[in-house]
Amino acid sequence: MVDEVEFTSYYGxxxxxxxxxxxPDVPLYxxxxxxxxxxxxxxALAEGTRRPALARVAHLTAGGGxxxxxxxxxxxxxxxxxxxxxxxxxxxxxxxxxxxxxLAPFSALTTATxxxxxxxxxxxxxxxxxxxxxxxxxxxxxYTAALLADTAVPSWHEAHRExxxxxxxxxxxxxxxxxxxxxxxxxxxxxxRVAAMGAAIELAAMHRVEHGHGLVSEPYRTGRAGKLxxxxxxxxxxxxxxxxxxxxxRTAAAVxxxxxxxxxxxxxxxxxxxxxxxxxxxxxxxxxxxxxxxASEAAASRAAAGSRRGS
Amino acid sequence: MTAISSASAAFRGQDxxxxxxxxxxxxxxDRGYADDHPARVGFFxxxxxxxxCKACEVACKxxxxxxxxxxxxxxxxxxxxxxxxxxxxxxxxxxxxxVAFVEQSRAVDLPMPTVGPPGAADGQxxxxxxxxxxxxxxxxxxxxxxxxPSQTASGDREIRWLMSSDVCKHCTHxxxxxxxxxxxxxxxxFGTVVVQEDICNGCGYxxxxxxxxxxxxxxxxxxxxxxxxxxxxxxxxxxPACASACPTESIQFGxxxxxxxxxxxxxxxxxxxxxxxxxxxxxxxTDGVGGAGAFFLLLDExxxxxxxxxxxxxxxxxxxxWRSVGAGAAMVLGLIASAFVGRRR
Ligand code: SF4
Ligand code: SF4
Ligand code: SF4
Numbered sequence: 001m002v003d004e005v006e007f008t009s010y011y012g013x014x015x016x017x018x019x020x021x022x023x024p025d026v027p028l029y030x031x032x033x034x035x036x037x038x039x040x041x042x043x044a045l046a047e048g049t050r051r052p053a054l055a056r057v058a059h060l061t062a063g064g065g066x067x068x069x070x071x072x073x074x075x076x077x078x079x080x081x082x083x084x085x086x087x088x089x090x091x092x093x094x095x096x097x098x099x100x101x102x103l104a105p106f107s108a109l110t111t112a113t114x115x116x117x118x119x120x121x122x123x124x125x126x127x128x129x130x131x132x133x134x135x136x137x138x139x140x141x142x143y144t145a146a147l148l149a150d151t152a153v154p155s156w157h158e159a160h161r162e163x164x165x166x167x168x169x170x171x172x173x174x175x176x177x178x179x180x181x182x183x184x185x186x187x188x189x190x191x192x193r194v195a196a197m198g199a200a201i202e203l204a205a206m207h208r209v210e211h212g213h214g215l216v217s218e219p220y221r222t223g224r225a226g227k228l229x230x231x232x233x234x235x236x237x238x239x240x241x242x243x244x245x246x247x248x249x250r251t252a253a254a255v256x257x258x259x260x261x262x263x264x265x266x267x268x269x270x271x272x273x274x275x276x277x278x279x280x281x282x283x284x285x286x287x288x289x290x291x292x293x294x295a296s297e298a299a300a301s302r303a304a305a306g307s308r309r310g311s
Numbered sequence: 312m313t314a315i316s317s318a319s320a321a322f323r324g325q326d327x328x329x330x331x332x333x334x335x336x337x338x339x340x341d342r343g344y345a346d347d348h349p350a351r352v353g354f355f356x357x358x359x360x361x362x363x364c365k366a367c368e369v370a371c372k373x374x375x376x377x378x379x380x381x382x383x384x385x386x387x388x389x390x391x392x393x394x395x396x397x398x399x400x401x402x403x404x405x406x407x408x409x410v411a412f413v414e415q416s417r418a419v420d421l422p423m424p425t426v427g428p429p430g431a432a433d434g435q436x437x438x439x440x441x442x443x444x445x446x447x448x449x450x451x452x453x454x455x456x457x458x459x460p461s462q463t464a465s466g467d468r469e470i471r472w473l474m475s476s477d478v479c480k481h482c483t484h485x486x487x488x489x490x491x492x493x494x495x496x497x498x499x500x501f502g503t504v505v506v507q508e509d510i511c512n513g514c515g516y517x518x519x520x521x522x523x524x525x526x527x528x529x530x531x532x533x534x535x536x537x538x539x540x541x542x543x544x545x546x547x548x549x550x551p552a553c554a555s556a557c558p559t560e561s562i563q564f565g566x567x568x569x570x571x572x573x574x575x576x577x578x579x580x581x582x583x584x585x586x587x588x589x590x591x592x593x594x595x596x597t598d599g600v601g602g603a604g605a606f607f608l609l610l611d612e613x614x615x616x617x618x619x620x621x622x623x624x625x626x627x628x629x630x631x632x633w634r635s636v637g638a639g640a641a642m643v644l645g646l647i648a649s650a651f652v653g654r655r656r
Contacts, residue, residue: 011392011397014524015524015617041648076514100492151490151519
């Protein structure tokens with residue numbers, strides 16, 4: 001275990017560079033992309049099952065969320081005018097490259113769908129673009145988790161298996177929640193169920209992130225990130241509980257949806273903050289690596305001793 | 312034009328296994344250069360002979376026209392860190408060489424050429440002014456040894472200076488290059504890793520991807536910068552500026568194969584002389600980044616110099632991440648569809 005290891009650093013300086021990504025730009029980009037992704041799926045299915053009000057709300061949420069997500073991403077660039085350089089290449093080793101190739105067509109399709117709703121025209125085109133957006137909606141909710149995890153930031157990287165599940169759940173809770181709040185009760189059933197399932201997944205997967213990775217889980221429970229995530233948990237759990245009443249009262253639906261959306265936002269901010277904290281303190285980089293190095297040295301010397309005895 | 316980048320070799324289905332991590336015998340050819348490409352070059356930085364003159368830092372700044380900054384990367388600011396003689400602080404967008412200064416106070420069995428406090432060596436003069444050791448002095452000595460610098464004239468304690476000129480490692484598996492979405496970072500014909508400043512859009516992804524904390528964004532500019540291993544000088548047949556300036560040959564530049572052989576000899580020679588703690592860092596091609604193009608001879612644990620003890624290229628785990636991303640996306644589609652199944656409302 002890492003606890004045994006004596007810790008040294010160079011004047012307490014971080015080993016890795018903390019991300020230069022800005023807050024609130026990046027956490028909001030994560031949240032909006034996720035909410036838009038799940039809403040796009042909801043919208044297409046609502047359209048297919050003749051729930052016009054739900055389809056309209058979901059598609060407007062998807063279009064608005066996607067556009068805002070793109071805006072925050074561009075605003076965060078050091079050279080925003082060069083945004084289109086993202087589409088110079090497609091690299092499967094870069095979640096941001098793959099993500100740009102998901103986000104670009106997704107935002108085009110959702111904007112077109114939302115525009116068709118607003119204009120009240122082109123119903124056929126709307127179905128077509130809505131279906132395309134729905135296919136991309138799934139990956140939209142999870143690619144941002146790989147974006148965070150594919151770094152040397154200890155608390156993000158170690159959680160690389162769970163974070164996509166957290167983000168998927170968080171996206172469903174947010175998209176389901178927002179559409180629950182804005183849709184008439186008789187059409188909002190699927191949205192309520194999506195919201196409740198998403199909240200349950202978000203809470204369960206986040207629990208694993210917060211407790212499953214020893215030392216590097218610590219930043220998720222302490223400091224500002226700890227507070228954000230605690231509040232997120234309370235909002236998400238309450239919002240999920242309220243979905244039970246959201247079928248009967250428009251007020252309950254609105255409160256439930258708002259709480260779920262806030263919970264999802266806070267989860268993104270909390271995850272972002274925890275990663276920043278783990279990057280800034282060299283302990284989280286050095287101690288697990290030191291323990292790993294000691295273990296492999298010990299294994300190597302055991303193997304050497306074994307082969308000496310053998311010969 | 313859009314092209315599938317050569318950095319995605321792992322997914323081209325060739326040469327399975329070592330695309331994302333592990334040894335790569337010909338990293339340059341592997342990235343698509345023709346067979347007559349130049350040999351892979353690199354640095355061997357032998358910290359056991361570094362005198363901390365910072366000529367390397369200055370030469371690098373001058374040649375590459377890097378702006379002045381303080382230890383936090385604030386441009387046009389002058390700052391003193393209080394961390395020994397190190398006011399550069401870290402590698403960053405404006406410091407592509409960084410000389411680390413570590414003062415260790417320990418019992419006199421230190422293996423290195425050491426400098427005692429005035430008079431302590433001949434034992435004649437009581438030590439009135441004991442060496443001030445920085446309270447945070449990093450050392451792999453025990454805590455008791457660190458926190459109790461000698462107050463006596465017995466001469467049983469000495470200061471050991473560790474100085475090391477750090478630089479971009481030009482990794483075999485460079486996380487910065489792997490994650491760059493614009494293709495701005497690329498592998499040169501010399502096997503080095505370089506940013507194309509006319510393409511970088513400052514997305515900042517490479518910054519937290521680097522396991523050594525090398526590359527950084529320049530404030531007021533927005534783009535990222537790091538050591539190019541003097542790409543411009545290499546193409547003209549010159550040595551990198553730092554290596555030409557180093558008076559002690561602590562920084563050695565050359566073909567990586569030759570440097571590795573020389574480093575192995577140097578390590579053996581030091582170990583024969585009984586220099587404990589001497590080790591090569593970044594030399595091992597089976598390490599987490601597939602070996603570094605710029606590697607080091609250190610005299611203590613890497614973290615003492617601010618280096619990660621066991622760095623791993625983050626993209627090693629990318630297949631697992633993509634699997635989880637795919638499973639998550641499928642789950643979202645499936646669950647949302649299930650919410651519509653068989654219900655009226
Ligand atoms: S040390 Fe960092 S910046 Fe340099 S090549 Fe390796 S990953 Fe890139
Ligand atoms: S900041 Fe520039 S070099 Fe770094 S990943 Fe982004 S585009 Fe590539
Ligand atoms: S590496 Fe060479 S130039 Fe740099 S500080 Fe050491 S001795 Fe001086």
